[in-house]
Amino acid sequence: MKILVVGQGGREHTLVWKLAQSPLVEKIYCAPGNAGIAQIAESIPMPDQFTELADWAESQDIALTVVGPEAPLAEGIVDVFRERGLKAFGPDKQAARLEASKDFAKRLMLEKGIPTAEHQTFTDAEEAMAYIEDRNAPVFVKADGLAAGKGVIPGRTFKEASQAVTAILVDKAFGNAGDSVVIEEELIGEEASFTVLTDGTYCLPFVSSQDHKMSHDGDTGKNTGGMGAYSPAPVITPELHNYVMERVVYPTVNGMAGIGSPFKGVLYVGLMITDAGPKVLEFNCRFGDPETQVLLPRLKSDLVPLLIACIDGTLEQHADTQWYDEAAACVVMASGGYPDPYQTGIVITGLENADAIEGVTVFHAGTKQNDENIVTDGGRVLGVTALSGGLHDAIQQAYKGVSAIHFDKAHARSDIGYRALGRD
Numbered sequence: 001m002k003i004l005v006v007g008q009g010g011r012e013h014t015l016v017w018k019l020a021q022s023p024l025v026e027k028i029y030c031a032p033g034n035a036g037i038a039q040i041a042e043s044i045p046m047p048d049q050f051t052e053l054a055d056w057a058e059s060q061d062i063a064l065t066v067v068g069p070e071a072p073l074a075e076g077i078v079d080v081f082r083e084r085g086l087k088a089f090g091p092d093k094q095a096a097r098l099e100a101s102k103d104f105a106k107r108l109m110l111e112k113g114i115p116t117a118e119h120q121t122f123t124d125a126e127e128a129m130a131y132i133e134d135r136n137a138p139v140f141v142k143a144d145g146l147a148a149g150k151g152v153i154p155g156r157t158f159k160e161a162s163q164a165v166t167a168i169l170v171d172k173a174f175g176n177a178g179d180s181v182v183i184e185e186e187l188i189g190e191e192a193s194f195t196v197l198t199d200g201t202y203c204l205p206f207v208s209s210q211d212h213k214m215s216h217d218g219d220t221g222k223n224t225g226g227m228g229a230y231s232p233a234p235v236i237t238p239e240l241h242n243y244v245m246e247r248v249v250y251p252t253v254n255g256m257a258g259i260g261s262p263f264k265g266v267l268y269v270g271l272m273i274t275d276a277g278p279k280v281l282e283f284n285c286r287f288g289d290p291e292t293q294v295l296l297p298r299l300k301s302d303l304v305p306l307l308i309a310c311i312d313g314t315l316e317q318h319a320d321t322q323w324y325d326e327a328a329a330c331v332v333m334a335s336g337g338y339p340d341p342y343q344t345g346i347v348i349t350g351l352e353n354a355d356a357i358e359g360v361t362v363f364h365a366g367t368k369q370n371d372e373n374i375v376t377d378g379g380r381v382l383g384v385t386a387l388s389g390g391l392h393d394a395i396q397q398a399y400k401g402v403s404a405i406h407f408d409k410a411h412a413r414s415d416i417g418y419r420a421l422g423r424d
Contacts (some may be wrong), residue, residue, distance in 0.1 A: 003304075004057055005030045006077065007068030007189060010332075010365035010383040011289035015066055015303075016041045017363070018296040022304040022392070029062070034348050035374045036364025041260075050080040057086055064089065066307060070146055070286050070327050073265075074100035082118055089307045091285045094261040098252070099285040102144050102182045109280060110237055112251040116280040117185040117272075125169040131183055132161045132383060138186040143168050147175030150339055152223050152282075156186070190235045190275035193291045194244050196269075197306055199315040200262035204306070207323050208236035209291045210420070217415045224339045225380060226373050228416035230329040230391060231294040234423050235273050244269065244278055252283070264310050293383040294328035325335065329386040329394040335366070336409025338379035346376040346407045354401040359386045359394070362413050376407055391420055 001024055005016050013036045016028055020040050031053060033043035047053050050072070057065055067073055067090040074096045081088035090096075097104045099218055103121045108114070121144065122128035132139055132155065141164035143151030151174050155161025161183075168178035191213070195206040209232035215221035235245075248269055256263040268284035268291070281304065286297070300322035309315040335342035343368070351374065354362050365384055366378015382405065386397035395417045402412050 001063035001304075002026055002061060003028045003038075003287060004062045004065045004081040005068060006046070006053075006065065006072055008032050008034050008037070009068065009289055009378075010070040010380065011287050011292040012159040013037050013365070014292045014296050014383075015068060016111055017361070018299065018303045019066070019109060022302045024302065024304045027117040029060070034364045034377070035367040035369045036362070044345070045200065050075070050077045053077075054080050054084050054086060057081070057290060062137070063087065063157060064304070064308060066090075068286060070096070070099050070284065071395060072300040073285055073386050074146060086386070087308065087311050089311060090265040090409060091263050094152060095256055095263040095265075096285045097261070098256070098263065098267075099284040100146055101284065102142050102284055103180060105283050106182060108252065108255050112255045114248050114280060117184045117187050119182050121180055121182050123180045125165050127363045128165045128169065128181055128183055129162050129165040129301075132165070133158060135185075140184045140186055141165055141168065142184060143174045143178040144180040144182055144184040145174070145253045147174040148225065149175045150223060150225070151177060153204055154186070154223070187272040187279055191281070191313070192233050192235050192267040192271045192273055193288050194236070194249070194271055195288065195291065196249055196267050196296060197310050197315060198253050198265070198267055199310045199313045200253065200257055200264045201313065203245065203253055203267070204315055204318060204321060205241070205249070208241070209288070209294055210235065211291050215412045217413050222280050222339050224287070224334075226290045227334065227413045228330055229290040229294045230327065230395065230417045231291075231298055232327060232391070236418050240273070240278060241422065244271065246279060248278070289365075290330045290332055290383050293330040293385045297328050297385060297387045298324045299328065300324050323388070326387045326389055327391040327394040328385060328387045329391065329417055330363075330383045331398045331399040331412050332365070332366060332380050333402060333405060333407075334380050334411045335376055335378070336411050338411065342379055343409070344376050344378065345370065346409070347373045348375060348381070348405065348407040350405040354384060356384075357397060357400050357404065359388045359397050360401040361385050361387075362405070381407070381410070389415060
């Protein structure tokens with residue numbers, strides 16, 4: 001079969017890499033792709049209209065389209081493909097509201113008794129600031145809509161929180177995504193990522209993972225799209241896994257079906273493991289990035305039948321999905337300055353040397369081909385990933401890969417996995 005992957009980041013490179021291993025796959029296209037993806041799939045331009053992409057998919061007999069990023073899902077790309085009778089993996093526009101609107105997700109959680117942080121939603125900056133002042137406690141200020149992973153701002157003092165409200169609601173730092181803000185209590189604990197596939201009824205859990213959102217060591221600095229990840233995440237015990245499936249995942253999927261918006265695709269649950277138990281920080285309607293870079297290398301089973309089963313409603317037939325025992329770690333190499341302004345077009349060297357290290361695969365995120373060179377083309381540039389017998393070894397191998405790669409002002413955290421290693 002022919003497959004089309006939509007997107008151009010590290011998540012999409014990992015998806016293409018895994019899909020290419022399937023004996024069912026004849027050829028993979030990616031719109032628009034990046035320099036790494038172009039080595040294993042044919043890159044095509046991403047048209048302005050989803051209808052144009054659906055026309056192309058129809059003309060090329062594309063058997064499966066896999067949508068990577070959240071923005072096209074929230075804008076209804078799956079709806080356009082389904083109307084043509086084309087198989088597209090991911091939730092439709094109505095179901096994608098779980099990620100596209102934090103307020104919608106919060107209301108669903110409250111209705112279904114899903115544990116989450118206390119919150120209020122505001123469209124007026126003065127009212128939001130009055131609420132923060134009355135609380136007199138640390139909060140997080142979140143743009144309601146999609147903000148590329150950067151719309152969550154800590155407000156540990158009133159000054160910080162009010163500045164965040166002003167930036168989002170008044171200065172429109174995130175455009176229309178900031179037409180309203182969710183003010184949420186700060187939850188204390190350890191974060192974890194919980195990923196499931198679902199066909200709208202049955203939910204297939206992936207192995208556990210954890211990512212690092214903050215830009216600098218020790219979880220300091222600014223919030224980013226993710227600076228690294230690892231799997232398994234020891235904080236997710238078997239008991240906690242069962243709790244999340246019973247108290248979070250199934251109530252969410254059943255709740256969406258109950259309001260006439262069945263959710264099919266990837267449900268990613270961002271959790272904070274507090275002293276009072278796990279609480280939901282956010283839902284995503286697609287694979288996490290960089291979590292995908294550590295989850296798919298551990299997936300032993302063929303990914304293609306799983307994605308098709310989500311579309312066809314037959315996922316329960318794949319309850320015996322197999323996983324490798326090895327651990328995986330991913331270290332993100334970012335442009336200097338990220339998530340603040342950064343330069344692009346910087347030549348990257350050493351990629352072949354890193355890929356030659358045992359267990360290491362380099363997934364491209366923000367790269368492009370420029371004549372003979374591969375150059376930087378984004379904030380998060382590469383996800384250097386290693387699969388090894390244990391978490392310590394996987395992390396060590398990933399950092400060997402990082403050391404082999406060079407580009408000017410490259411920035412990577414040096415402590416990926418520190419929470420897990422600290423449990424030993």
